[in-house]
Amino acid sequence: MLEAFSGSDVRAAEAPLIDAGQGDALMQKAAHGLFGVVLGLLREAGRGTYGATAVVLAGGGNNGADALYAGERLLRRGVGATAILLSDRVHTASLAAFTRAGGASVRLDDGVDPAALATHASSADILLDGILGTGATGGLRGGARAFVEAFNDVAGPRATRSTIVVACDLPSGIGVDTGLVDGPVLAADATVTFGAAKPGLLLGNGAVATGELNVVDIGLDFAVFTPAARRLLDADVAALLRLPTPLDHKYSRGVLGVAAGSARYPGAAALAVGAALATGIGMVRYLGPDAVASLIHQRNPEAVASSGSVAEARSQAWVVGPGAVDDDDQRRRAVDAMTSGLPVVVDAGALAGIPERVGPQVILTPHAGELRQVLAERGVDAERSDIEAEPAHFALRAAEITGATVLLKGFTTVVAAPSGILIAQTDATPWLSSAGSGDTLSGIIGALAASVAGDDHAASRLGLAEEDLWAAVAAAGALIHGRAGQRAARRGPIVVSDLRADIGAVIAELLEERRLAM
Ligand SMILES: NC(=O)C1=CN([C@@H]2O[C@H](COP(=O)(O)OP(=O)(O)OC[C@H]3O[C@@H](n4cnc5c(N)ncnc54)[C@H](O)[C@@H]3O)[C@@H](O)[C@H]2O)[C@@H](O)CC1
Numbered sequence: 001m002l003e004a005f006s007g008s009d010v011r012a013a014e015a016p017l018i019d020a021g022q023g024d025a026l027m028q029k030a031a032h033g034l035f036g037v038v039l040g041l042l043r044e045a046g047r048g049t050y051g052a053t054a055v056v057l058a059g060g061g062n063n064g065a066d067a068l069y070a071g072e073r074l075l076r077r078g079v080g081a082t083a084i085l086l087s088d089r090v091h092t093a094s095l096a097a098f099t100r101a102g103g104a105s106v107r108l109d110d111g112v113d114p115a116a117l118a119t120h121a122s123s124a125d126i127l128l129d130g131i132l133g134t135g136a137t138g139g140l141r142g143g144a145r146a147f148v149e150a151f152n153d154v155a156g157p158r159a160t161r162s163t164i165v166v167a168c169d170l171p172s173g174i175g176v177d178t179g180l181v182d183g184p185v186l187a188a189d190a191t192v193t194f195g196a197a198k199p200g201l202l203l204g205n206g207a208v209a210t211g212e213l214n215v216v217d218i219g220l221d222f223a224v225f226t227p228a229a230r231r232l233l234d235a236d237v238a239a240l241l242r243l244p245t246p247l248d249h250k251y252s253r254g255v256l257g258v259a260a261g262s263a264r265y266p267g268a269a270a271l272a273v274g275a276a277l278a279t280g281i282g283m284v285r286y287l288g289p290d291a292v293a294s295l296i297h298q299r300n301p302e303a304v305a306s307s308g309s310v311a312e313a314r315s316q317a318w319v320v321g322p323g324a325v326d327d328d329d330q331r332r333r334a335v336d337a338m339t340s341g342l343p344v345v346v347d348a349g350a351l352a353g354i355p356e357r358v359g360p361q362v363i364l365t366p367h368a369g370e371l372r373q374v375l376a377e378r379g380v381d382a383e384r385s386d387i388e389a390e391p392a393h394f395a396l397r398a399a400e401i402t403g404a405t406v407l408l409k410g411f412t413t414v415v416a417a418p419s420g421i422l423i424a425q426t427d428a429t430p431w432l433s434s435a436g437s438g439d440t441l442s443g444i445i446g447a448l449a450a451s452v453a454g455d456d457h458a459a460s461r462l463g464l465a466e467e468d469l470w471a472a473v474a475a476a477g478a479l480i481h482g483r484a485g486q487r488a489a490r491r492g493p494i495v496v497s498d499l500r501a502d503i504g505a506v507i508a509e510l511l512e513e514r515r516l517a518m
Protein backbone atom coordinates (compact mmCIF):
# COMPACT_ATOMS: atom_id res chain seq x y z
CA MET A 1 0.00 0.00 0.00
CA LEU A 2 1.26 3.44 -0.82
CA GLU A 3 1.00 5.66 2.24
CA ALA A 4 1.05 9.44 2.13
CA PHE A 5 2.07 11.64 5.04
CA SER A 6 1.25 15.28 5.56
CA GLY A 7 3.87 17.95 4.86
CA SER A 8 4.24 18.62 8.57
CA ASP A 9 4.75 14.91 9.33
CA VAL A 10 7.42 14.71 6.64
CA ARG A 11 9.17 17.69 8.20
CA ALA A 12 8.90 16.09 11.63
CA ALA A 13 10.35 12.85 10.25
CA GLU A 14 13.24 14.83 8.74
CA ALA A 15 13.93 16.81 11.89
CA PRO A 16 16.04 14.27 13.81
CA LEU A 17 18.24 13.72 10.77
CA ILE A 18 18.65 17.45 10.15
CA ASP A 19 19.48 17.95 13.83
CA ALA A 20 22.12 15.28 13.46
CA GLY A 21 23.74 17.28 10.66
CA GLN A 22 22.33 15.07 7.86
CA GLY A 23 20.41 17.84 6.06
CA ASP A 24 22.80 18.06 3.14
CA ALA A 25 23.01 14.29 2.81
CA LEU A 26 19.19 14.14 2.62
CA MET A 27 19.20 16.72 -0.12
CA GLN A 28 21.86 14.81 -2.07
CA LYS A 29 19.83 11.60 -1.76
CA ALA A 30 16.76 13.44 -3.02
CA ALA A 31 18.69 14.98 -5.92
CA HIS A 32 20.20 11.64 -6.82
CA GLY A 33 16.79 9.98 -6.89
CA LEU A 34 15.41 12.74 -9.08
CA PHE A 35 18.40 12.47 -11.42
CA GLY A 36 17.87 8.70 -11.73
CA VAL A 37 14.24 9.10 -12.76
CA VAL A 38 15.17 11.75 -15.34
CA LEU A 39 17.77 9.40 -16.86
CA GLY A 40 15.10 6.71 -17.12
CA LEU A 41 12.67 9.10 -18.80
CA LEU A 42 15.30 10.22 -21.31
CA ARG A 43 16.02 6.58 -22.10
CA GLU A 44 12.31 5.82 -22.50
CA ALA A 45 11.99 8.77 -24.85
CA GLY A 46 14.74 7.21 -26.95
CA ARG A 47 17.32 9.87 -26.03
CA GLY A 48 20.72 9.55 -24.46
CA THR A 49 22.07 12.24 -22.20
CA TYR A 50 24.52 13.79 -24.70
CA GLY A 51 22.76 16.38 -26.78
CA ALA A 52 19.66 16.31 -24.56
CA THR A 53 18.55 19.58 -22.97
CA ALA A 54 17.08 20.33 -19.56
CA VAL A 55 15.77 23.46 -17.87
CA VAL A 56 15.74 23.61 -14.07
CA LEU A 57 13.11 25.82 -12.45
CA ALA A 58 14.36 26.86 -9.02
CA GLY A 59 12.23 28.56 -6.39
CA GLY A 60 13.56 30.06 -3.20
CA GLY A 61 13.50 27.02 -0.93
CA ASN A 62 15.08 23.60 -0.57
CA ASN A 63 12.90 22.27 -3.35
CA GLY A 64 14.85 24.46 -5.77
CA ALA A 65 18.08 23.17 -4.25
CA ASP A 66 17.10 19.54 -4.93
CA ALA A 67 16.36 20.40 -8.54
CA LEU A 68 19.61 22.33 -8.99
CA TYR A 69 21.66 19.45 -7.56
CA ALA A 70 19.87 17.07 -9.93
CA GLY A 71 20.67 19.55 -12.72
CA GLU A 72 24.33 19.48 -11.70
CA ARG A 73 24.34 15.69 -12.09
CA LEU A 74 22.69 15.97 -15.52
CA LEU A 75 25.32 18.51 -16.63
CA ARG A 76 28.08 16.10 -15.60
CA ARG A 77 26.45 13.45 -17.79
CA GLY A 78 26.47 15.70 -20.84
CA VAL A 79 22.96 17.15 -20.71
CA GLY A 80 22.80 20.81 -21.71
CA ALA A 81 21.09 22.27 -18.64
CA THR A 82 20.16 25.85 -17.81
CA ALA A 83 18.32 27.20 -14.79
CA ILE A 84 15.52 29.72 -14.41
CA LEU A 85 15.54 31.29 -10.94
CA LEU A 86 12.04 32.25 -9.88
CA SER A 87 12.73 33.82 -6.51
CA ASP A 88 14.86 36.69 -5.22
CA ARG A 89 16.82 34.32 -3.08
CA VAL A 90 17.96 30.92 -4.26
CA HIS A 91 19.79 28.23 -2.27
CA THR A 92 23.42 29.32 -2.62
CA ALA A 93 25.39 26.08 -2.48
CA SER A 94 23.25 24.24 -5.01
CA LEU A 95 23.31 27.14 -7.45
CA ALA A 96 27.11 27.32 -7.08
CA ALA A 97 27.38 23.57 -7.77
CA PHE A 98 25.14 23.90 -10.82
CA THR A 99 27.21 26.81 -12.11
CA ARG A 100 30.51 25.00 -11.50
CA ALA A 101 29.24 22.08 -13.58
CA GLY A 102 28.77 24.52 -16.47
CA GLY A 103 25.12 25.47 -16.05
CA ALA A 104 24.02 28.99 -16.99
CA SER A 105 21.16 30.60 -15.11
CA VAL A 106 18.80 33.50 -15.60
CA ARG A 107 16.66 35.18 -13.00
CA LEU A 108 13.05 36.13 -13.64
CA ASP A 109 12.83 39.69 -12.40
CA ASP A 110 11.14 42.87 -13.48
CA GLY A 111 13.10 43.29 -16.69
CA VAL A 112 12.48 39.79 -18.05
CA ASP A 113 9.44 38.67 -20.02
CA PRO A 114 8.05 35.40 -18.57
CA ALA A 115 6.86 34.40 -22.05
CA ALA A 116 10.42 34.48 -23.39
CA LEU A 117 11.63 32.22 -20.57
CA ALA A 118 8.61 29.97 -21.05
CA THR A 119 9.45 29.61 -24.74
CA HIS A 120 13.02 28.65 -23.81
CA ALA A 121 11.71 26.12 -21.25
CA SER A 122 9.24 24.59 -23.68
CA SER A 123 12.00 23.83 -26.15
CA ALA A 124 13.89 21.64 -23.66
CA ASP A 125 13.60 17.86 -23.55
CA ILE A 126 13.22 17.92 -19.76
CA LEU A 127 11.81 20.57 -17.44
CA LEU A 128 12.62 20.05 -13.76
CA ASP A 129 10.08 21.72 -11.52
CA GLY A 130 11.85 22.84 -8.35
CA ILE A 131 9.63 25.86 -7.80
CA LEU A 132 7.73 24.75 -4.70
CA GLY A 133 7.79 21.71 -2.46
CA THR A 134 6.42 21.04 0.99
CA GLY A 135 6.99 24.68 1.97
CA ALA A 136 4.25 25.84 -0.44
CA THR A 137 1.36 27.81 1.02
CA GLY A 138 -1.70 28.64 -1.09
CA GLY A 139 -1.79 28.97 -4.87
CA LEU A 140 1.27 30.06 -6.87
CA ARG A 141 2.17 33.73 -6.45
CA GLY A 142 4.47 36.31 -7.97
CA GLY A 143 7.06 35.42 -10.59
CA ALA A 144 6.45 31.69 -10.13
CA ARG A 145 2.81 32.19 -11.04
CA ALA A 146 3.63 34.39 -14.05
CA PHE A 147 6.09 31.82 -15.32
CA VAL A 148 3.77 28.80 -14.94
CA GLU A 149 0.93 30.66 -16.65
CA ALA A 150 3.22 31.60 -19.52
CA PHE A 151 4.62 28.06 -19.80
CA ASN A 152 1.18 26.45 -19.89
CA ASP A 153 0.21 28.93 -22.55
CA VAL A 154 3.25 28.35 -24.73
CA ALA A 155 3.69 24.60 -24.23
CA GLY A 156 -0.01 23.67 -24.34
CA PRO A 157 -1.73 20.80 -22.50
CA ARG A 158 0.29 17.95 -21.00
CA ALA A 159 -1.09 15.39 -23.44
CA THR A 160 0.33 17.17 -26.47
CA ARG A 161 3.35 19.19 -25.32
CA SER A 162 6.80 17.92 -26.25
CA THR A 163 8.73 18.77 -23.06
CA ILE A 164 8.77 16.12 -20.32
CA VAL A 165 7.98 17.88 -17.05
CA VAL A 166 9.37 16.21 -13.92
CA ALA A 167 8.15 17.58 -10.59
CA CYS A 168 10.60 17.66 -7.74
CA ASP A 169 8.74 16.41 -4.65
CA LEU A 170 5.40 17.74 -5.91
CA PRO A 171 3.96 19.65 -8.86
CA SER A 172 4.09 23.36 -8.12
CA GLY A 173 0.63 24.79 -7.61
CA ILE A 174 -1.00 21.91 -5.70
CA GLY A 175 -1.90 21.93 -2.03
CA VAL A 176 0.61 19.62 -0.31
CA ASP A 177 -1.99 18.04 1.97
CA THR A 178 -5.17 18.48 -0.03
CA GLY A 179 -4.36 18.24 -3.73
CA LEU A 180 -6.34 21.43 -4.07
CA VAL A 181 -5.33 23.44 -7.14
CA ASP A 182 -5.98 27.11 -6.57
CA GLY A 183 -4.75 28.94 -9.68
CA PRO A 184 -2.24 27.72 -12.26
CA VAL A 185 -0.41 24.42 -11.81
CA LEU A 186 2.60 22.96 -13.55
CA ALA A 187 1.18 19.53 -14.40
CA ALA A 188 3.92 16.93 -14.41
CA ASP A 189 4.49 13.88 -16.56
CA ALA A 190 6.27 12.34 -13.61
CA THR A 191 6.71 13.35 -9.98
CA VAL A 192 9.64 12.26 -7.87
CA THR A 193 8.70 12.63 -4.23
CA PHE A 194 11.05 12.25 -1.29
CA GLY A 195 10.75 10.19 1.89
CA ALA A 196 7.06 9.36 1.38
CA ALA A 197 4.17 10.40 -0.82
CA LYS A 198 2.24 13.50 0.27
CA PRO A 199 -1.60 13.40 0.35
CA GLY A 200 -1.86 16.09 -2.35
CA LEU A 201 -0.21 13.69 -4.80
CA LEU A 202 -3.02 11.17 -4.34
CA LEU A 203 -6.05 13.42 -3.99
CA GLY A 204 -8.22 15.50 -6.30
CA ASN A 205 -6.66 17.60 -9.01
CA GLY A 206 -3.29 17.21 -7.34
CA ALA A 207 -3.32 13.53 -8.30
CA VAL A 208 -4.09 14.48 -11.89
CA ALA A 209 -1.18 16.97 -11.96
CA THR A 210 1.22 14.40 -10.48
CA GLY A 211 1.46 12.07 -13.47
CA GLU A 212 3.56 8.96 -12.85
CA LEU A 213 4.48 8.91 -9.15
CA ASN A 214 7.92 7.79 -7.95
CA VAL A 215 8.78 7.69 -4.25
CA VAL A 216 12.49 7.99 -3.42
CA ASP A 217 13.56 6.55 -0.09
CA ILE A 218 15.80 9.04 1.70
CA GLY A 219 15.87 7.09 4.94
CA LEU A 220 13.02 8.75 6.85
CA ASP A 221 11.15 6.71 9.45
CA PHE A 222 7.36 7.12 9.53
CA ALA A 223 6.62 4.43 12.13
CA VAL A 224 5.11 6.87 14.62
CA PHE A 225 3.02 8.77 12.05
CA THR A 226 -0.42 7.92 10.68
CA PRO A 227 -0.90 8.08 6.91
CA ALA A 228 -3.16 10.94 5.83
CA ALA A 229 -4.07 9.11 2.62
CA ARG A 230 -3.37 5.77 1.02
CA ARG A 231 -3.41 4.18 -2.43
CA LEU A 232 -3.90 0.49 -3.06
CA LEU A 233 -1.25 -1.09 -5.22
CA ASP A 234 -1.73 -4.17 -7.39
CA ALA A 235 -0.38 -6.44 -4.66
CA ASP A 236 -2.99 -5.14 -2.20
CA VAL A 237 -5.84 -5.85 -4.59
CA ALA A 238 -4.40 -9.27 -5.41
CA ALA A 239 -4.23 -10.02 -1.68
CA LEU A 240 -7.95 -9.26 -1.36
CA LEU A 241 -9.02 -11.56 -4.18
CA ARG A 242 -10.33 -14.87 -2.95
CA LEU A 243 -9.18 -17.91 -4.90
CA PRO A 244 -11.59 -20.84 -5.14
CA THR A 245 -10.36 -24.02 -3.47
CA PRO A 246 -11.22 -27.65 -4.33
CA LEU A 247 -13.54 -27.70 -1.31
CA ASP A 248 -15.54 -24.70 -2.49
CA HIS A 249 -19.00 -24.79 -3.99
CA LYS A 250 -21.10 -22.04 -5.49
CA TYR A 251 -22.49 -20.91 -2.13
CA SER A 252 -19.18 -20.87 -0.29
CA ARG A 253 -17.54 -18.76 -3.00
CA GLY A 254 -19.96 -15.96 -2.23
CA VAL A 255 -23.47 -15.11 -3.34
CA LEU A 256 -24.19 -11.54 -4.37
CA GLY A 257 -27.73 -10.25 -4.24
CA VAL A 258 -28.57 -7.55 -6.77
CA ALA A 259 -31.64 -5.34 -6.38
CA ALA A 260 -31.13 -3.04 -9.33
CA GLY A 261 -32.90 -1.95 -12.48
CA SER A 262 -36.46 -0.86 -13.01
CA ALA A 263 -38.94 -0.71 -15.84
CA ARG A 264 -37.37 2.60 -16.86
CA TYR A 265 -33.70 1.56 -16.56
CA PRO A 266 -33.40 -2.20 -17.04
CA GLY A 267 -29.88 -2.03 -18.53
CA ALA A 268 -28.18 -0.87 -15.34
CA ALA A 269 -29.03 -4.14 -13.63
CA ALA A 270 -27.68 -6.19 -16.54
CA LEU A 271 -24.40 -4.25 -16.42
CA ALA A 272 -24.00 -4.68 -12.67
CA VAL A 273 -24.75 -8.41 -12.86
CA GLY A 274 -22.38 -8.95 -15.79
CA ALA A 275 -19.56 -7.11 -14.03
CA ALA A 276 -20.11 -9.04 -10.79
CA LEU A 277 -19.94 -12.38 -12.58
CA ALA A 278 -16.79 -11.33 -14.43
CA THR A 279 -15.16 -10.41 -11.10
CA GLY A 280 -15.51 -14.02 -9.97
CA ILE A 281 -18.24 -15.13 -7.62
CA GLY A 282 -20.27 -18.25 -6.80
CA MET A 283 -23.67 -16.90 -7.73
CA VAL A 284 -25.62 -13.75 -8.48
CA ARG A 285 -29.18 -13.68 -7.23
CA TYR A 286 -31.35 -11.04 -8.83
CA LEU A 287 -34.38 -9.39 -7.27
CA GLY A 288 -36.46 -7.07 -9.42
CA PRO A 289 -39.08 -6.76 -12.16
CA ASP A 290 -39.56 -9.79 -14.46
CA ALA A 291 -38.80 -7.75 -17.55
CA VAL A 292 -35.41 -6.80 -16.11
CA ALA A 293 -34.72 -10.40 -15.09
CA SER A 294 -35.32 -11.58 -18.63
CA LEU A 295 -32.97 -8.94 -20.01
CA ILE A 296 -30.33 -10.13 -17.56
CA HIS A 297 -30.90 -13.73 -18.66
CA GLN A 298 -30.30 -12.87 -22.29
CA ARG A 299 -26.78 -11.76 -21.37
CA ASN A 300 -26.19 -13.92 -18.30
CA PRO A 301 -28.27 -17.08 -18.10
CA GLU A 302 -26.24 -18.11 -15.02
CA ALA A 303 -27.79 -15.33 -12.90
CA VAL A 304 -30.59 -16.64 -10.69
CA ALA A 305 -33.74 -14.55 -10.51
CA SER A 306 -35.66 -14.72 -7.29
CA SER A 307 -38.99 -13.38 -6.17
CA GLY A 308 -38.34 -13.58 -2.45
CA SER A 309 -37.29 -10.89 -0.03
CA VAL A 310 -33.78 -9.69 0.79
CA ALA A 311 -33.81 -11.83 3.95
CA GLU A 312 -34.78 -14.94 1.98
CA ALA A 313 -32.12 -14.47 -0.69
CA ARG A 314 -29.25 -15.84 1.47
CA SER A 315 -26.59 -13.58 0.02
CA GLN A 316 -23.26 -12.51 1.48
CA ALA A 317 -23.48 -9.01 0.02
CA TRP A 318 -25.80 -6.76 -1.96
CA VAL A 319 -25.77 -4.25 -4.75
CA VAL A 320 -28.73 -1.91 -4.57
CA GLY A 321 -29.81 1.08 -6.59
CA PRO A 322 -28.31 1.05 -10.11
CA GLY A 323 -31.15 1.98 -12.45
CA ALA A 324 -33.64 1.59 -9.59
CA VAL A 325 -35.81 4.68 -9.82
CA ASP A 326 -39.54 5.12 -9.23
CA ASP A 327 -39.83 1.57 -8.00
CA ASP A 328 -41.13 1.08 -4.46
CA ASP A 329 -40.23 -2.62 -4.34
CA GLN A 330 -36.61 -1.86 -5.18
CA ARG A 331 -36.56 0.96 -2.65
CA ARG A 332 -37.78 -1.40 0.07
CA ARG A 333 -35.20 -4.03 -0.88
CA ALA A 334 -32.46 -1.38 -0.72
CA VAL A 335 -33.41 -0.39 2.81
CA ASP A 336 -33.70 -4.05 3.86
CA ALA A 337 -30.21 -4.70 2.53
CA MET A 338 -28.77 -1.61 4.24
CA THR A 339 -30.21 -2.67 7.58
CA SER A 340 -29.26 -6.37 7.20
CA GLY A 341 -25.74 -5.94 8.54
CA LEU A 342 -24.34 -7.42 5.31
CA PRO A 343 -21.98 -5.46 3.06
CA VAL A 344 -24.04 -3.44 0.58
CA VAL A 345 -23.02 -1.31 -2.37
CA VAL A 346 -25.45 1.58 -2.58
CA ASP A 347 -25.63 3.45 -5.87
CA ALA A 348 -27.87 5.78 -7.88
CA GLY A 349 -31.55 5.33 -6.97
CA ALA A 350 -30.81 3.88 -3.52
CA LEU A 351 -28.68 6.85 -2.41
CA ALA A 352 -31.86 8.79 -1.71
CA GLY A 353 -33.07 6.32 0.91
CA ILE A 354 -30.15 5.73 3.26
CA PRO A 355 -31.23 5.14 6.87
CA GLU A 356 -30.08 7.81 9.31
CA ARG A 357 -27.10 5.84 10.56
CA VAL A 358 -25.49 2.77 8.98
CA GLY A 359 -22.19 0.92 9.44
CA PRO A 360 -18.97 0.95 7.38
CA GLN A 361 -20.07 -2.25 5.56
CA VAL A 362 -22.55 0.00 3.71
CA ILE A 363 -20.59 1.38 0.77
CA LEU A 364 -22.09 4.46 -0.87
CA THR A 365 -20.85 5.10 -4.43
CA PRO A 366 -22.07 8.59 -5.37
CA HIS A 367 -20.69 10.98 -7.96
CA ALA A 368 -20.27 14.59 -6.83
CA GLY A 369 -23.87 15.56 -7.67
CA GLU A 370 -25.30 12.61 -5.74
CA LEU A 371 -23.01 13.28 -2.77
CA ARG A 372 -24.23 16.87 -2.75
CA GLN A 373 -27.75 15.50 -2.36
CA VAL A 374 -26.77 13.03 0.39
CA LEU A 375 -25.11 15.87 2.32
CA ALA A 376 -27.94 18.33 1.71
CA GLU A 377 -30.45 15.84 3.14
CA ARG A 378 -28.34 15.91 6.32
CA GLY A 379 -28.12 19.67 6.53
CA VAL A 380 -24.70 20.15 4.89
CA ASP A 381 -24.87 22.60 2.02
CA ALA A 382 -22.15 22.38 -0.60
CA GLU A 383 -22.09 23.10 -4.30
CA ARG A 384 -21.17 20.32 -6.67
CA SER A 385 -18.11 22.38 -7.64
CA ASP A 386 -17.02 22.58 -3.97
CA ILE A 387 -17.16 18.80 -3.78
CA GLU A 388 -15.23 18.42 -7.02
CA ALA A 389 -12.53 20.78 -5.73
CA GLU A 390 -12.18 19.06 -2.33
CA PRO A 391 -13.43 15.51 -2.80
CA ALA A 392 -11.55 14.06 0.16
CA HIS A 393 -12.95 16.60 2.57
CA PHE A 394 -16.55 16.00 1.55
CA ALA A 395 -16.24 12.21 1.30
CA LEU A 396 -14.88 12.16 4.85
CA ARG A 397 -17.66 14.41 5.99
CA ALA A 398 -20.31 12.14 4.48
CA ALA A 399 -18.69 9.05 6.01
CA GLU A 400 -18.64 10.72 9.39
CA ILE A 401 -22.30 11.79 9.22
CA THR A 402 -23.77 8.57 7.79
CA GLY A 403 -21.42 6.00 9.32
CA ALA A 404 -21.06 4.48 5.83
CA THR A 405 -17.97 3.98 3.71
CA VAL A 406 -18.14 6.58 0.94
CA LEU A 407 -16.62 6.08 -2.48
CA LEU A 408 -16.76 9.35 -4.40
CA LYS A 409 -16.39 8.76 -8.12
CA GLY A 410 -14.22 10.84 -10.35
CA PHE A 411 -11.05 10.55 -12.40
CA THR A 412 -9.46 10.23 -9.00
CA THR A 413 -11.75 8.10 -6.89
CA VAL A 414 -11.60 8.77 -3.16
CA VAL A 415 -12.85 6.36 -0.57
CA ALA A 416 -13.46 7.60 2.96
CA ALA A 417 -14.21 5.34 5.90
CA PRO A 418 -16.04 6.57 9.02
CA SER A 419 -12.82 5.81 10.96
CA GLY A 420 -11.27 8.70 9.02
CA ILE A 421 -9.01 6.74 6.67
CA LEU A 422 -8.81 7.83 3.05
CA ILE A 423 -7.89 5.71 0.06
CA ALA A 424 -7.51 7.38 -3.34
CA GLN A 425 -7.18 5.61 -6.68
CA THR A 426 -6.16 7.16 -9.96
CA ASP A 427 -6.50 4.14 -12.22
CA ALA A 428 -9.30 5.37 -14.46
CA THR A 429 -9.20 6.63 -18.00
CA PRO A 430 -11.39 9.54 -19.10
CA TRP A 431 -12.85 7.13 -21.69
CA LEU A 432 -14.69 5.45 -18.80
CA SER A 433 -16.90 8.44 -18.19
CA SER A 434 -19.98 7.19 -19.98
CA ALA A 435 -23.41 5.93 -19.05
CA GLY A 436 -23.35 2.52 -17.42
CA SER A 437 -19.81 2.84 -16.13
CA GLY A 438 -20.98 3.30 -12.53
CA ASP A 439 -23.30 0.27 -12.75
CA THR A 440 -20.29 -1.80 -13.71
CA LEU A 441 -18.29 -0.45 -10.77
CA SER A 442 -21.13 -1.41 -8.40
CA GLY A 443 -21.10 -4.97 -9.69
CA ILE A 444 -17.34 -5.30 -9.26
CA ILE A 445 -17.36 -3.96 -5.70
CA GLY A 446 -20.38 -6.08 -4.82
CA ALA A 447 -18.67 -9.25 -6.02
CA LEU A 448 -15.49 -8.42 -4.09
CA ALA A 449 -17.55 -7.71 -0.97
CA ALA A 450 -19.44 -11.00 -1.22
CA SER A 451 -16.27 -13.01 -1.71
CA VAL A 452 -14.33 -11.45 1.21
CA ALA A 453 -17.34 -11.26 3.53
CA GLY A 454 -16.38 -14.47 5.35
CA ASP A 455 -12.63 -13.87 5.29
CA ASP A 456 -11.58 -12.82 8.78
CA HIS A 457 -8.00 -12.11 7.76
CA ALA A 458 -8.61 -9.92 4.69
CA ALA A 459 -8.15 -6.60 6.52
CA SER A 460 -5.04 -7.66 8.40
CA ARG A 461 -3.41 -8.89 5.17
CA LEU A 462 -3.53 -5.27 4.08
CA GLY A 463 -2.40 -3.92 7.45
CA LEU A 464 -5.82 -2.33 8.05
CA ALA A 465 -8.24 -2.41 10.97
CA GLU A 466 -11.25 -4.70 10.51
CA GLU A 467 -13.66 -1.76 10.20
CA ASP A 468 -11.64 -0.35 7.27
CA LEU A 469 -11.92 -3.50 5.17
CA TRP A 470 -14.87 -2.07 3.23
CA ALA A 471 -12.91 0.98 2.22
CA ALA A 472 -10.23 -1.31 0.82
CA VAL A 473 -12.85 -3.40 -0.99
CA ALA A 474 -14.34 -0.27 -2.56
CA ALA A 475 -10.90 1.04 -3.57
CA ALA A 476 -9.98 -2.37 -4.99
CA GLY A 477 -13.14 -2.23 -7.09
CA ALA A 478 -12.11 1.20 -8.37
CA LEU A 479 -8.68 -0.13 -9.33
CA ILE A 480 -10.09 -3.14 -11.20
CA HIS A 481 -12.70 -0.97 -12.92
CA GLY A 482 -10.14 1.67 -13.92
CA ARG A 483 -7.65 -0.89 -15.11
CA ALA A 484 -10.33 -2.68 -17.15
CA GLY A 485 -11.19 0.67 -18.71
CA GLN A 486 -7.58 1.34 -19.64
CA ARG A 487 -7.37 -2.09 -21.23
CA ALA A 488 -10.61 -1.57 -23.17
CA ALA A 489 -9.56 1.90 -24.30
CA ARG A 490 -6.64 0.40 -26.21
CA ARG A 491 -9.24 -0.93 -28.66
CA GLY A 492 -10.87 2.50 -29.02
CA PRO A 493 -13.78 4.27 -27.33
CA ILE A 494 -15.24 2.15 -24.54
CA VAL A 495 -18.58 0.39 -24.86
CA VAL A 496 -19.40 -0.28 -21.22
CA SER A 497 -21.20 -3.56 -21.90
CA ASP A 498 -17.96 -4.89 -23.44
CA LEU A 499 -15.95 -4.23 -20.25
CA ARG A 500 -16.61 -7.61 -18.72
CA ALA A 501 -13.90 -9.37 -20.72
CA ASP A 502 -11.42 -6.76 -19.58
CA ILE A 503 -12.48 -7.17 -15.95
CA GLY A 504 -11.71 -10.88 -16.13
CA ALA A 505 -8.37 -10.19 -17.81
CA VAL A 506 -7.36 -7.62 -15.18
CA ILE A 507 -8.16 -10.09 -12.41
CA ALA A 508 -6.11 -12.76 -14.17
CA GLU A 509 -3.16 -10.33 -14.39
CA LEU A 510 -3.43 -9.43 -10.70
CA LEU A 511 -3.52 -13.08 -9.69
CA GLU A 512 -0.57 -13.85 -11.93
CA GLU A 513 1.44 -11.10 -10.18
CA ARG A 514 0.44 -12.58 -6.84
CA ARG A 515 1.58 -16.06 -7.95
CA LEU A 516 4.91 -14.67 -9.13
CA ALA A 517 5.38 -12.73 -5.88
CA MET A 518 4.88 -15.83 -3.73
N1 LIG B 1 14.17 19.59 4.88
C1 LIG B 1 15.05 18.78 4.31
O1 LIG B 1 16.09 18.47 4.84
C2 LIG B 1 14.79 18.24 3.00
C3 LIG B 1 13.95 18.92 2.16
N2 LIG B 1 13.81 18.54 0.91
C4 LIG B 1 13.21 19.45 -0.05
O2 LIG B 1 12.84 20.66 0.54
C5 LIG B 1 11.52 21.00 0.17
C6 LIG B 1 10.93 21.90 1.20
O3 LIG B 1 11.76 23.03 1.24
P1 LIG B 1 11.34 24.41 1.88
O4 LIG B 1 10.83 24.20 3.22
O5 LIG B 1 12.50 25.28 1.71
O6 LIG B 1 10.13 24.89 1.01
P2 LIG B 1 9.93 25.08 -0.57
O7 LIG B 1 11.15 24.74 -1.31
O8 LIG B 1 8.70 24.37 -0.90
O9 LIG B 1 9.69 26.65 -0.78
C7 LIG B 1 9.44 27.55 0.21
C8 LIG B 1 9.62 28.94 -0.38
O10 LIG B 1 8.64 29.21 -1.36
C9 LIG B 1 7.93 30.42 -1.07
N3 LIG B 1 6.52 30.17 -1.29
C10 LIG B 1 5.69 29.45 -0.49
N4 LIG B 1 4.47 29.38 -1.04
C11 LIG B 1 4.52 30.04 -2.22
C12 LIG B 1 3.57 30.31 -3.23
N5 LIG B 1 2.31 29.85 -3.14
N6 LIG B 1 3.95 31.00 -4.32
C13 LIG B 1 5.22 31.44 -4.43
N7 LIG B 1 6.16 31.24 -3.49
C14 LIG B 1 5.83 30.54 -2.39
C15 LIG B 1 8.22 30.75 0.36
O11 LIG B 1 8.42 32.13 0.47
C16 LIG B 1 9.49 30.01 0.67
O12 LIG B 1 10.58 30.84 0.49
C17 LIG B 1 10.85 19.68 0.00
O13 LIG B 1 9.74 19.76 -0.82
C18 LIG B 1 11.96 18.87 -0.64
O14 LIG B 1 12.01 19.10 -2.03
C19 LIG B 1 14.65 17.47 0.38
O15 LIG B 1 15.81 18.07 -0.05
C20 LIG B 1 14.94 16.44 1.38
C21 LIG B 1 15.49 17.01 2.61
Ligand SMILES: [K+]
Residues within 6 Å of the ligand: 063, 129, 130, 131, 132, 133, 167, 168, 169, 170, 171, 172
Ligand atom coordinates in the same frame (compact mmCIF):
# COMPACT_ATOMS: atom_id res chain seq x y z
K1 LIG C 1 8.17 21.20 -7.24
